[in-house]
Amino acid sequence: MKSYMLATTFLAFTGAGCASAFAADVTMPDPNYATATAVMNVIKAAAEQELGLEVSTVTTTAVPVIWEAMDRNKGEVDIWPDVWLPNQNGLVDKYVKGSKTVKLAANGYEAVQGYCVTKNTVTDHNIKSVYDLANPENAKLFDTNGDGKGEIWMGASGWQSTNIEKVKARDYGFAEFFDLQVIDEAVANAALDKAAKEKKPWIGYCYGPHQNFARYDLAMLEEPKNDPAKFVVVQPNDDPDWYNKSKVASGYATTTVHIAYAASLAERQPDLAAALEKISLKPEDVSKMAFEIIVNKKPAADVAKEWVKANQQDVSKWFGH
Incomplete structure (x- = not known):
């Protein structure tokens, strides 16, 4: 990660x-x-x-x-x-x-793990699937700094999952429309807290068990069921060309x-x-x-x-x- x-x-x-x-x-x-x-x-x-x-x-x-x-x-x-x-x-x-x-x-x-959004993101904007993110107009819903790109939290530096999420963003087709944020979880949680209180869209990597599922009204985005052929992960400590050699176009296995x-x-x-x-x-x-x-x-x-x-x-x- x-x-x-x-x-x-x-x-x-x-x-x-x-x-x-x-x-x-x-x-x-x-x-x-x-x-x-x-x-x-x-x-x-x-x-x-x-x-x-x-x-x-x-x-x-x-x-x-x-x-x-x-x-x-x-x-x-x-x-x-x-x-x-x-x-x-x-x-x-x-x-x-x-x-x-x-x-x-x-x-x-x-x-459990995957992408989650604030519930109002689903009810107000009909964002239900990872494929809904591969749309520049939808991505702008998550833009908080005015640069035209949405922000999505990939995870913290050092987590194995963070590298997986980077590949997912590419293979699901939405990487170019988002700022793929790799930041400390506390910083990401602060952004989620602000969005939840203001009833605004937020998206990021979510894993459970986690306190956020008890604290906020969150929804997991739909992803294709895990397919080992479409979930090929190479980590940086194994190969410097890990990003190009990885392919992640399905959800996590159990x-x-x-x-x-x-x-x-x-x-x-x-x-x-x-x-x-x-x-x-x-x-x-x-x-x-x-x-x-x-x-x-x-x-x-x-x-x-x-x-x-x-x-x-x-x-x-x-x-x-």
Whole structure:
């Protein structure tokens, strides 16, 4: 999902940040978007409560960097709780199936992703399908800066899905009519919030579970059913000519979210690794936690601890109690 500033993005891997991360028993990344932050904090709270571990966090949004860190198995990143499939299939193929330096927990939960719009975009302007975007007049409905092009959020820098959406925009035929914005999710959410309050059109990449589905009246745009022959994804970390070699002219296949962890964790923290294989979350719970974090401004650590307390029976099962 993004452009990869490998030397600068993972600032916590240098200097004092690195030292503090390695001093802990386990290190996890916080990608600064609420659903992943919520799940990360649930794992952190449960591991600290059940096993007495010290769990530290580092901040990054570059997914390939996270996988590279797990691949090194040096404690830079031990657990990545937000593996979206098929988005991150290339990384799974490389590190889980290929080098076998990373393990992928079998359990996961279902998710949805695609383009969504504010409901009034459908009711007032009859924008229902991705193909409705391949029209310069329709695109102008989403123009907020007066340059004649609409704005559409592709995702954040560093997300595998952002690159997929760029190819989709080209192959669905609307890229030339839009400014394909790659910006932080918080900035995109601010634009969505403004549009929703003013009952104006907005469009962007949407994924669920997510707090926005609880907060706003949104509609997913229709896309062709997933066709593997029309969903060929090459990522920049695999080939510099990824954009031209990719073809995405259908919707996503069934999407699931999993936990990945460095293979060495099974030796260093076997009880935690065993628990990661058992963790199962409900999508609606993840959305609710994200809503508490973003909308109600509760600290993510507090939200996670409350969830762990309310679901102690499940947590105990994860850890074999």
